Amino acid sequence: MINCALIGYGYWGPNIAKSLNRIKGVNLVVICDKDLGRQAEAKLSYPQAEITNDTDSLFDSTNLDAIIIATPASTHYQLAVRGLKAGKHILIEKPITTNTVEAKSLIELNKKVKKIVMVGHTFEYNPTVLTMKQIIKDDGLGKIYYIYSTRVNLGQIRGDVNALWNLAPHDISILNFLLDTQPFEVMAFGACYLQKGIEDVVFAVLRYQGNILVKIHVSWLDPAKERKMTIVGSKKMLVFDDLDNEMPLKIYDKRVDTGEVARGLATEYKIKLHSGDIYAPQIENKEPLLEELNHFFGCIKNNKQPLTDLENGLRVVQVLEACQKSLVNKNKWIKI
Template identity: 50%
Template sequence: MDRLRLGLVGYGYWGPNLARNFHQLPEAWLVACADADNARLAEAARLYALQQTANDARALIENPTLDALVIATPARSHFELVSQALNAGKHVLVEKPLALTSADARALTDLAQKNKRVLMVGHTFEYNPAVWKIQELLDAGALGELYYIYANRVNLGRVQTDINALWSIAPHDVSIMLALLKQMPLSVSAHGATYLHQGIEDVVFALLNFPNNIVGHIHASWLDPSKTRQMTFVGSEKMIVYDDVDPEAKLKIYDKGVYKRGDAFGEFQLRVRSGDLYIPKIDLTEPLKYECAHFLECIRDNKTPRTDGENGLRVVRVLEAAQESLKQNGTPIQLNSMDADKRG
């Protein structure tokens, strides 16, 4: 079977990772790349023997020999580039977030359905074996009743000037929470602070209130002394710490909890229980490789991607609500019942 011919738009920060992974997949043939920087284009052409390079994405969009486009450009350009690519009959993999408004995300999703093209969003952590293991544990009820989740995704850099830390960093943790809980939050609130560039929050704290009294908290910042990529899941029976930067123990499962103990007088006391620590073996295959292979599979087999346009839209809905809360100094923003039930 012929390989799928791909074009990559954007060879800056994330584009090289996408190019490397698609180049390693036998089902794909990376033949074209567009970027505004000629030096970056020259590097891509040297590494992958490209048939076409261009400074303007339209050259790839209008190339009839390309089956799909992979878009790794700044978020502000996503709506225009994705819509043009879909209208040109291309399948599209676009980096997160899908768009900067839910209206644009909805329009792109509808356009992909109308044109019968695969639209997939690069929520890479939904292709992470560690996240799959957490899903397995939650589905099996291993944690008991899930109480809350909190995420720390901080680093010194990469500072941006067109979108804040919420839109740049938090999409990862939002997508993980929505995927694992299989539902939308009922409300979202957020606080943030600006230090480096007027009007662009460098640090954001977002609170997602889910059904069944489950709380999700996200700390996102590019102004922090250490690189942390950690999520903690607290349940009534067990707790999980997911540390994405730990090369040997990405998941730690703690047999810990608090339970009620009755006495002779019918009263209850709260007791702390501390058991074993378990570190499961996790597949260390690069999640981006799984993501890229899934995109090709969906094109070949006419499948709906795990992170399709609807998935991307849900993440944008949460980010949009958090952004509105930032504007309102932390006022909780309610997501209507129809949105909350989409994954229920």
């Protein structure tokens, strides 16, 4: 039996706790949150667990094997450091830290303590994203030309991080996962409307090797909720709609065929548009968060390296940090 503590019972914490209750061999023994109202909610839902606001007792406990950190991003690093020094396995929600120095520091610390540390990039355990990965691997789309994603809604408005750090980690982790690399250059621009110094909307442009261009649009100030990614390839095109429960993935048999035609001394391009069928592949009915948590505890039991390990988290933070640097430097292109 793995005894686990959950720090943070705000927006995402209740979802984690609910999933933990469904995993055999895992015992949620402590839920920690500073807010009295959230403590009361946790006590009603999990009367068997200890409810506390004292993180010190968690790190001192000899009864705990693992700690899940679902607190504001600015607190991730210090909590993770204390957890690792206390000999606990750690799952940290995204982003793993708010800068690359701290992310690298966690990597160096874990080389000494050798614990299982994982970042909660849930979409890398999403069956739709895994299907997309396989399609790209099988050359189903041909050469990838460009990608654009939209992650917008009215709320949840944060006061600790901007929309980039709050929302874009999802898209960046998906992109790095699908393309098996990270961008080499980024540029971002955005605007603060509701709070001074905190961007409510951000547009980021990422350049990946192979002339792959990516645009990310994130905002918590938008009239409609949208979670969508479009990939345009030389053979086919793909749309992932995370809000479509019936057909989240659609493959479009659309492309543009080009060829050169000699016209005397000049060369012209012959362009032919192809528009075929739309195909919606069957996607396994699996819950990404549950898959992620099962993977975390499986790695603890079998002493295996997690798929979304500290290095994975670092690569996402490097992109976020470069985008943030572009935001504050008049939208300059920033190398990674």
